[in-house]
Amino acid sequence: MDEKENIKERNEICSRTLKTGSRTYFFDARETRAGDYYLTITESKKNFSDTGEVTYKKHKIYLYKEDFSKFQSILDDMIRFIINEKGREVISERHQKDFKNHHTTYNQELKLKEVQKKTSEIKNFTNINFEDI
Numbered sequence: 001m002d003e004k005e006n007i008k009e010r011n012e013i014c015s016r017t018l019k020t021g022s023r024t025y026f027f028d029a030r031e032t033r034a035g036d037y038y039l040t041i042t043e044s045k046k047n048f049s050d051t052g053e054v055t056y057k058k059h060k061i062y063l064y065k066e067d068f069s070k071f072q073s074i075l076d077d078m079i080r081f082i083i084n085e086k087g088r089e090v091i092s093e094r095h096q097k098d099f100k101n102h103h104t105t106y107n108q109e110l111k112l113k114e115v116q117k118k119t120s121e122i123k124n125f126t127n128i129n130f131e132d133i
Helices: 003-011 065-086 102-123
Strands: 012-020 023-031 037-048 054-064
Touching: 037 065, 054 065
Parallel strands: none
Antiparallel strands: 012 023, 023 037, 037 054
16 A cells, blocks of 8 residues: 555545435545544535536535534524525425426416417408409
């Protein structure tokens, strides 16, 4: 085992993974040089290029023990706020295939009524053959 692999193995203490659709979250307990632990949270999102090539976009947060309680308190508060305001049901086109955006639906209905009106106006015209005049 080379030095780089040895450092990597020592650095990774415990890992958990959460897969959700096109995103994967990695929670890793790691070890500092001083022998203490910290947490990294990585979001990896699958993307497709115009050529169909798969790429992954990653974002990482480093969270140290001195910030755990404040971080957890704010995270808990924000989760409670969102659930109290919007409930647990997911409201998203990406998550619900039958989701209807009311703004889009309203605009589509207006356009449809406009087309129907024009169509009915056209039907009310009398078809005249100019050879009959």
